[in-house]
Structures are given as structure tokens and as C-alpha cells.
Amino acid sequence: MVQMARRGRRVMAGAALAVAGTLTLAACSGDTEASEPEGTSSDAPAAEELTPVSVQLQWLTQAQFACYYSALDQGYYEEAGLDVTILPGAVDIVPIDVLTSGGADFAISWVPKVLGAVEQGAAVTNVAQIFERSGTLQVAFADSGITSAADFAGKSIGSWGYGNEWELIAGMQANGVTLDDLAGGSTVQQAFDMNAFIAGDIDAAQAMTYNEYAQVLETINPETGELYTEDDLVVIDWNDEGSAMLQDAIWADADRLASEPAYEEATTAFIKGTIEGCVFAKDDPQAAADIVTAAGSTLGTSHQLWMANEVNKLIFPSTSGVGHINEDQWDATVSMSLETVNPEGATIITTEPPETAYTNDYVDAALEELEAEGVDVFGADYAPIEVTLNEGGE
Incomplete structure (x- = not known):
């Protein structure tokens, strides 16, 4: 677990952390303990009032996940009332399995991968489609x-x-x-x-x-x-x-969404903080890259900045607001999942996914709050920066 003091905000990211009301799962990480932060943001809820939640990433700590690490570092999750733990992924970690086993409250994963799990009985819901484009x-x-x-x-x-x-x-x-x-x-x-x-x-x-x-x-x-x-x-x-499928999405536990009002509130709050992190990374990709590096990524400096810049292109400009699930893109992903045949002669799924497979209820609530606060959730004027790669990504 890494803990950093930055701008007086409490930041946590790491492999495994036991917190009240949240079971987290050990993930592959080389993170080590650092000093405790000196204080918390004056405009964030007191630490004891924060709701602890965890999110399982699909891969190792890198700027692919700059939205989440930036939200953590900049205190957006705290301002939304959350104490967030980020769990890095690895080759042998399946985020949806971690989510459904209770090892995390949210998971980041590609839609076609999860649709197969949903057909096999995984009760999960896509609550925010962070990447609008395929990478x-x-x-x-x-x-x-x-x-x-x-x-x-x-x-x-x-x-x-x-x-x-x-x-x-x-x-x-x-x-x-x-x-x-x-x-x-x-x-x-x-x-x-x-x-x-x-x-x-x-x-x-x-x-x-x-x-x-x-x-x-x-x-x-x-x-x-x-x-x-x-x-x-x-x-x-x-x-x-024309064969792009939806990728990095935030997945939540469908059963908990249906039965736990507090979890529903945490879902909206988590999405809100994440979108703010995305906007931060868009506006300052270098700062976002530095944040991810400080969180434990071992990628080179120019490679990390390249990654932050390219990820921004997958999010911005946003057609309907960052995270909103566009029905035409969802339908296209489902259609290809029903028709695409793998080497064993099987398709990803054989039937249409249930209505609970995705919802815009929580992301739209988060977008409404952010727009009311003056946050640009569309980025219509977004323009990527120019990144010069060095040998070996250094």
C-alpha cells in the first residue's frame, strides 16, 4: 500500500487493505509503506465519516487508470465522501471474479469480457462507461x-x-x-x-x-x-x-444495487469522483502521469505521459458526458458478442444480456451534480498534447 501526502489530501493506493465494511483482495504489487499524510482537505468530510470502498483494476498500476489515481490524489473521492482503495490487477486477476466474491466494491473491465461472465450468472452491472472509444x-x-x-x-x-x-x-x-x-x-x-x-x-x-x-x-x-x-x-x-467494442467500464454488484441504498449512494459518489479525476487528467496529463508514477508504476517517464495522453483520447471529447453508456455502442458490442466466433467455435454470449447488465442511473446522477458544480464533463474543446517518446520510454 502506498500513502502519500499531496496538497494536504489523504491518498491511498495499494495491493490489499482491510477496512470496515469492505473486504479487499490481495493483488500483485511492489508497493511499500510510506509516511502517513499530515492532514486532510478542509472541504472534505472528516476521515471517520468517509465510506470505505475499493476498486479492482484490470491491470497493473499505470496511466490507463489515471482517472482513478488522479481522483484519489486530488481528493475528489474524499470530497464525495469516500475512502477509496485502489487494487492493482495482474494477469491472473479477473476483476469481475474479485467483485462477485466480495473482494472489491467496484471493478474495471472490458464489456465483452464481462458479458460472458454475466451469461454464466455473474450479477454485475456496468454503471459507467469511462472509455468511449476502443484503444x-x-x-x-x-x-x-x-x-x-x-x-x-x-x-x-x-x-x-x-x-x-x-x-x-x-x-x-x-x-x-x-x-x-x-x-x-x-x-x-x-x-x-x-x-x-x-x-x-x-x-x-x-x-x-x-x-x-x-x-x-x-x-x-x-x-x-x-x-x-x-x-x-x-x-x-x-x-x-467498425469492430470496436466497449472497453474500460466501472462495474458494480447488481444485487447490492438492488438492496443497499448506501451502496447505491457510494456508486454515484465513486463515479462522480472518477469523472473529476478524468477531467483533471485531461487538463494536466503530465501531472496525472506523475501521480500514477508516484503510486507505484514502473513505466518510463515519456511512456507514462504518452499513456496518459492516449487514454485521454479514448475519453474526450465525450458524446454524452464522461461515463454515460451510449445505447448504440452498447448494442453494437452485444451484437458482435452474439456473432463473433472464437477458435473453439463459440460466441462470447448466446443470448441477450439481462436489463441489469447496464444502467445510466448512477452515472447520470453524477453528471448532473458535476454540471451543477461547473465541471465540464464533455470536453468538446479537448485537444491532445504532443508527446515525444524516448528510447525505452524513459
Whole structure:
């Protein structure tokens, strides 16, 4: 667990913390104890009045989650009446399992991954869709002969699996390419890095705009002695291809929402604080990157800033207010989940999810409060910054 004193606000982030009324689950983290903060914000509720809640992230501490770490650091959660613990994820941590087992009060996860769990009986609800756009790419070298998913036939196509492959498969199917058409008759199991791609073992690799894509751009091209550039690459963006699915969302316990008024209040408060954190990260991505680094991320300085900037692009400008779940995007994700076939011949889901699978009740309440307070929850004038990547992301 990391504790930092910043602007006089109480900040907590770490692997596991036992708090009254909240059961948290140990997560992979190298965090260590730091000194106790000197004080709390004068405009935040007293510590004993705060409601303790925890949120399970989908991955390790990094600027993908700048909204949450910024909200914690800047005291937005405290101002909303919450004492929040952030639980970093890992390869072997399934956020929805942590949520449904009582190990966290909220979880961050991609929608298609959770829809399968919902069909299997997980009583969870998407209460805020923080990422409005998908950050998933398929990246090839410019001389690969690949310009679209239609060119994947006969090629070695990398994928992480673990439910991260659905947009790729949906995009292939939309272009008339089946898994059998690929070299070897299926995707290649790709590590969570770009090493195999850079080595030439994979013709097109899976990458997130905010992470693995940058890993290539911060690597030396042996032919030039300089860093790879965007001109060296072909990028297939599933937002452009029409197979983008909803990604980072805040999930809550559906049974508790139906039976615990206090949990409902905490849900709205958590969403409100998170959105404020997103707005902070938009307005000052460097500060957000620094906050995440201080919370325990080991990513390099330029890579962390790149990530914060790219994540902002997935959130802003917001069509309906940050976190509001757009029905057309939800329906498109559900439709592809019903139609996309995995290597075993199964679709993500076989029936429409229940009405409890998502709701805008809590996020809209949070948005209304924020707009009344003068917070710009749309960011219509948002413009990303220019980030220069250094070798190795340093």
C-alpha cells in the first residue's frame, strides 16, 4: 500500500487493505509503506465519516487508470465522501471474479469480457462507461503487405487472448477472413509486449494505443539507428474498421444495487469522483502521469505521459458526458458478442444480456451534480498534447 501526502489530501493506493465494511483482495504489487499524510482537505468530510470502498483494476498500476489515481490524489473521492482503495490487477486477476466474491466494491473491465461472465450468472452491472472509444490496434510493418484485416489471410497474427481477442476476430470476420485462413490456422499467442513483432516472428501484433504501440515507437530501428516512426508502421484501428467494442467500464454488484441504498449512494459518489479525476487528467496529463508514477508504476517517464495522453483520447471529447453508456455502442458490442466466433467455435454470449447488465442511473446522477458544480464533463474543446517518446520510454 502506498500513502502519500499531496496538497494536504489523504491518498491511498495499494495491493490489499482491510477496512470496515469492505473486504479487499490481495493483488500483485511492489508497493511499500510510506509516511502517513499530515492532514486532510478542509472541504472534505472528516476521515471517520468517509465510506470505505475499493476498486479492482484490470491491470497493473499505470496511466490507463489515471482517472482513478488522479481522483484519489486530488481528493475528489474524499470530497464525495469516500475512502477509496485502489487494487492493482495482474494477469491472473479477473476483476469481475474479485467483485462477485466480495473482494472489491467496484471493478474495471472490458464489456465483452464481462458479458460472458454475466451469461454464466455473474450479477454485475456496468454503471459507467469511462472509455468511449476502443484503444485496441493491430500493428504491422509498412512493408508487410498488410493494409487492412482483409490482408491477414496467410499471415502470422498475434493476439494476447484472455478475452482481448474479440475485436480482432470480429474485424477479421467482417473482412471475410476466418481463423482458419491465418498462418497456422489460428492466431499466435502473443506476450504482453511487442518483442515477437519487432523480431519479425509476428506479421501483425495486437497493441493498445496507450501502451504496446508506444513500445515500438520507443525502440531503435536497426536499419536506421533511430527510433521507429509511425511511417514505419501500418496501424489497423478497430474504431475505423467498425469492430470496436466497449472497453474500460466501472462495474458494480447488481444485487447490492438492488438492496443497499448506501451502496447505491457510494456508486454515484465513486463515479462522480472518477469523472473529476478524468477531467483533471485531461487538463494536466503530465501531472496525472506523475501521480500514477508516484503510486507505484514502473513505466518510463515519456511512456507514462504518452499513456496518459492516449487514454485521454479514448475519453474526450465525450458524446454524452464522461461515463454515460451510449445505447448504440452498447448494442453494437452485444451484437458482435452474439456473432463473433472464437477458435473453439463459440460466441462470447448466446443470448441477450439481462436489463441489469447496464444502467445510466448512477452515472447520470453524477453528471448532473458535476454540471451543477461547473465541471465540464464533455470536453468538446479537448485537444491532445504532443508527446515525444524516448528510447525505452524513459
